[in-house]
Amino acid sequence: MTKHHSTKDKLAWTASKLFQEKGYEGVGLSEILSNAKLPKGSLYHHFQKGKSDLAMAAASYASREMLRIIDDAFVPAKTYDDGMTTLFFKCAKLFDLMGKWNGCPISGTLLSGPRNPAFRDLSNQIFETWIKRIADHAQKLGIGTAEAHDRATHLFVALQGGWTLARAQQSSDVLRQMPKFLKGTPA
Amino acid sequence: MTKHHSTKDKLAWTASKLFQEKGYEGVGLSEILSNAKLPKGSLYHHFQKGKSDLAMAAASYASREMLRIIDDAFVPAKTYDDGMTTLFFKCAKLFDLMGKWNGCPISGTLLSGPRNPAFRDLSNQIFETWIKRIADHAQKLGIGTAEAHDRATHLFVALQGGWTLARAQQSSDVLRQMPKFLKGTPA
DNA sequence: GCAAGCCTAGACCAATCAGTCTAGCCCAGA
DNA sequence: TCTGGGCTAGACTGATTGGTCTAGGCTTGC
Secondary structure: OOOOOOHHHHHHHHHHHHHHHHOOOOOOHHHHHHHHOOOHHHHHHHOOOOHHHHHHHHHHHHHHHHHHHHHHHHOOOOOHHHHHHHHHHHHHHHHHHOOOOOOOHHHHHHHOOOOOHHHHHHHHHHHHHHHHHHHHHHHHOOOOHHHHHHHHHHHHHHHHHHHHHHHHHOOOHHHHHHHHHHOOOOO | OOOOOOHHHHHHHHHHHHHHHHOOOOOOHHHHHHHHOOOHHHHHHHOOOOHHHHHHHHHHHHHHHHHHHHHHHHOOOOOHHHHHHHHHHHHHHHHHHOOOOOOOHHHHHHHOOOOOHHHHHHHHHHHHHHHHHHHHHHHHOOOOHHHHHHHHHHHHHHHHHHHHHHHHHOOOHHHHHHHHHHOOOOO
């Protein structure tokens, strides 16, 4: 399913999955390395600043995956509400596939750890990218610039908050209910 | 401002603040104890299971604070939209007071840590309590039972997600924009 | 004044942490 | 075939982790 072309990719991918499950501080380097079946030397060769560099690479990796999911939901959509609904259902499915436990890959990796300005800036940049991407799709589906950004922001917070609630409830049902709440919202 | 009647309360309060800032795994017992100016013996006397017991007490403490904020927002409200708007603004202010860094006290404490079923159950119970409380206020303001619950859930996820986005952006602006998105939503 | 027990106090422990360092594999170019 | 260097491999370190344990206040009932 997932091919790792390089040692560096394999480390970022493994770290991403583990950070999603237990958060930045909850995962030790030894755990990452044993999962990736790689020695410590490789890690510090590819990521000179160690764990923090690895976390940022892992978050970037996860962000790319999410952008793909957004595109997959919106490209075939006939209307914005259509794409939004598909996106929530795709995320609900993903949540279930991840064992109904994992958190948002970005906030779990970059916002649950120490007060690190670089982490904060990267998370902001990643979230902005997501919202921008959703807004772009909204515009393509005939929504005006300003409203598109508002709707995208609304969708983002509902997804982020809904995912958190789904974790607590150990059920993706609430994610599937979200489209009902957001549908036809003018702004 | 905050009086601690007992050693136990002081520990729970201190732990709650630190967990909000750095997450469950990000805070060491030594840090909690030095902040509370209490020895380790006291902690293990009052919380037999140690850190995990303390985290659950801290989360319960924080939950009570949030319920008070919800009541403060809705009790004087003339309409649901009124109360909802006040709640978002109160939370935005709180976010700023906390240095624009802290996360949700519940998810940071109970959902960022290890796969602990007791944590998960407690977080679910706490979130349900919040949503129930909001729905109760909605009903008092003339909204029907089913719609009240939907609106409360919608408000909750927007608050949770908005708070996360606010952290990334280091700004509470997005929280203050949320009422505009949710206003008059039929369900 | 004395004893009993709740609670404070902090030394101590094994385990684990992130990070450093050296040794050597292995492939590329000459 | 030899050599240089990108990369793997993992032993090692000092700091810190959560948790245990014993010793001694300090208050309460007599």
